[in-house]
Structure formats: structure tokens, C-alpha cells
Amino acid sequence: GENVEQHPSTLSVQEGDSAVIKCTYSDSASNYFPWYKQELGKGPQLIIDIRSNVGEKKDQRIAVTLNKTAKHFSLHITETQPEDSAVYFCAATAPFLTSGTYKYIFGTGTRLKVLA
């Protein structure tokens, strides 16, 4: 089955610097890769996603890149701000073999701290 690894587990950056979080997946059939931001005591919030037919996607200060050959994808946050401090999770889709629908396999999470 699908397995998703995420690094680093913790990341501290100075305000204004960039942050990069990397994930690798094992199932070459995975075709959708969302990134979530989770603040303490809250549910995950989708911040950006990418499909397997796209190599890069950008939304203001956030970008995601995908390398299908190497089976890894990365989250890039530029000009970080203190409010970016949170836990970030990557995920990859894995098919339900019986129903044809998909489930998410989440990475282990990265705790990002932006220092003011």
C-alpha cells in the first residue's frame, strides 16, 4: 500500500525566509497530492494541492512541486510570517480497490516555527 514520508519533522526559520518541506510517496498510481496546515486544536486546512499531470503550482507565497519520476513533492513557502507557524501535512491518494474511490495517506507532519 501507499506510504508517505515527510521531512523535516520540525523546521525553524526567521521571518521573511523561505521554508521547504519534502514528501516522498511509494505508490506510482497516486495522482493527487494535497498539503494541509493544522493549527493547534483545529482541523486541517487545505492550502494547496497538485495533480499528477502538473509539475508545479503556485498560489501567492505558497508553491508545490511534483517529481513523478522520483516520487516526491515539496511545499515551498516564501516570505514566511509568524502566522505561518503551524503543523503542515502532506498527503497522497491511494485507491480503494473495491469501490474505485480514493483515500488519503498522510505524511507524519512538519512543525514549522517562524521566528519574529
Added chain:
Amino acid sequence: GAVVSQHPSWVICKSGTSVKIECRSLDFQATTMFWYRQFPKQSLMLMATSNEGSKATYEQGVEKDKFLINHASLTLSTLTVTSAHPEDSSFYICSARRLGQLSSYEQYFGPGTRLTVT
């Protein structure tokens, strides 16, 4: 659009009792709802998947008789933790997949329910 709510947001119950958590899609119909459990400083682990009107599909290692899931309508799924024990204390999060978006993989997440069993 695509708002998912959970009720209650937090609950404390005594060991041996049962507790029910509701997950509602407020502005869309959900063909599938997912239930996750998240222990402190850990990732989200899928517990089960429910489709309206049919039995839930549980992930390996999740006791279906302990975690009862009912998906009675296209906007409501419930998770009942039966005979709760302190080790069931966790953050329970649901998500929903929108009906009709056959080519979409998106899941919309609820705000979570903090369960504490004393």
C-alpha cells in the same frame, strides 16, 4: 462553500460509557465521509470510510464493534465510541467528499472533536 461541521467540539466522558460524534456537510451533499483519529503530535490516521446507506469500511486494526459509524443521510455521519477507555482519548476528525465531483479527489475536513475519557 464546502463547509463541514462537527459536534461536539470537545467532550469528556467516563470510562465505560459511549459517546457519539456528529459530522455534517453544511452546504453540500457528501457521497463519502471519512473518519480520522489523531493522537497528540501525530499524523491523521484513517479509521473508516462511510458511504450513505451502506456499511462503513474500516481500516485494518480498527475495531468496528467499538467504533460504530452510521451514515444515514447525504449530509450526516456519526461516529459512536462504545465502552470508551482512556486510550480512546484522541482528536477525531471527519472529512467529506462532495457528491457529483466524480473526477475530484478533494476531501473537506471538519474542525475536529477532542475526546477525553476519564
